[in-house]
Amino acid sequence: MTDDTGERRTGGTYERPQGDLGGAREDDAFLRDRRLLFSTAYHLLGSVADAEDVLQDTWLRWARVDRADVRHPTAYLVRTVSRLCLNRLTSARATRETYIGPWLPEPLLTGPDAADRTDTAHSVSMAMLVVLETLSPLERAVFVLREVFGYEYAEIAAAVERAEPTVRQTAHRARAHIQARRSRYDADDATRAAVTEKFLAACAGGDLNAVLALLAPDVTAWSDGGGKVTAATRPLRGADRVARWVLGVLGKPELAAITAAPAAVNGRSGVLFTLHGAPAGALTFELAAGGRIHELRFQVNPDKLRGLSG
Template identity: 45%
Template sequence: MSTFEDHRSLLTGVAYRILGSVADAEDVVQEAWLRWSNVDETTVDDPKAYLIRVTSRLAIDRLRWAKSRREAYVGPWLPEPISTEPDVAEHAELADSVELALLVVLETLSPLERAVFVLREAFDLPYAEIAEIIGRTEPATRQLARRAREHVQEKRPRFDVDKGERRRMTERFINASANGDLDELIELLSGEVTMVADGGGKARAALRVVTGADHVGRYLQSINTPESIARFLASIGMAETLGVSVGMGEVNNGPAIVISADGKVITVISLMVADGKIDTVYLVANPEKIAHLRPATGPAS
């Protein structure tokens, strides 16, 4: 295996955390490979540090461009879900620190703040090394890190981190939805629950954040009917598709509902739990963001 391939998964982890986009991360890593292919390896003392530096700089530049593009995005923008199933070897470096709720908060940081936060908190790089990557002095880099850390601590929701509890709540949610039991579904939701749906203008999804247990419950129940599924499939060019399935998958280091049709993932729903209730629902239906995912192999209940 080449030097670059030895570090590819690590570089993908760096780029994905900075960008929140699988496609953009893969593009950045490919560009890093092109640059590495033109380098005389014998002149590089520390290939790993060199590749992280190149990848991080490319990711920061890509994020600056992406932020302006996202201003014209249709509806709410969510990070691309990524599989963290144990058998997805190419994403081994993404097994930790890629929780969807954290990535959503990181979207509110500036590109430099986000890069510094990721490199320090997720990869524990020395401040001197991060300073060299971003082209700032070490004191300025420490200040960026402190500001980013305080912002994340302030904005990051206090969700339960117990995956077993999240899995149990997700199973109850699936059962309530499948049975059409609106009362049971609403009972699982906190009174102040919010739902963020990302269709990107390419699939049917709420264009604004939905709040309140009754509103969120009714919306989620409405998208689970045969008629609504048929309309959704038509919106993404799969009008004649049969064989819709619902399963449990491991997405962004947590249980998620993965809805598929004819072997293609059409919706991913992640539930965030706080104080025994579902507090936030993240729903991603933009086909460009979930095309890389595989249908769930786990049972829906």
């Protein structure tokens, strides 16, 4: 939503960015809204690297524009980010057709020690990012701008350069698509944290039965190595198969130096893997109604770990 000056509000307060870019003035609109713009781009793209590239391109355009012609800077910047993301989403589809193994979004640390840029991305779980991937680029843009950031249909129509009736129809279609695919069960934080601790303990002890006890019978595991590191090139299904694969991977001698610890990943309890203090991967999971793990997602592609640096 916007106030009568056209400035963007989130949760009743302005999202104010941190840091500097290109020597901009401290009161520059881009700096003020940088965190909001990053969050918008990340929700739309599911990629930290791409979101940062979009912000760089947006800054270059902002630096060239005559500020006197921009009545509502935040609206102008969000429109620019949205259009750049739409272009990237369209081209990304072709690129992912040749991707090696499952494609997973880039995770973000969202705990107290995480970088400031992650603060506004806490509302999107890895599971939701995966569901958003099933939408068309236009559906994703409309859904995110409407459902996550609360923009009016007229504002969205201007951002995506479509007629307002088209935007309304697209929003309805995207909302139905998401509702049909998102999990019906959402565990509380305490339950997730407890399962994370038990999972780590079971894996550290190499206890197959303990791992099996934490997995739903129809559990599915995805791992994204992007062809850069060893990972399963297809989803693994079934508790026994997933448990043996997890313990087999973690038990490899060459991975002995990797440490695993609980961490807040995209706003939910997960696991951060580090090697000599540097991020080596992240694990996120979803729970079934009985409290067992129903979905596991391992992100180990070294090109997708930028958002795991605290």
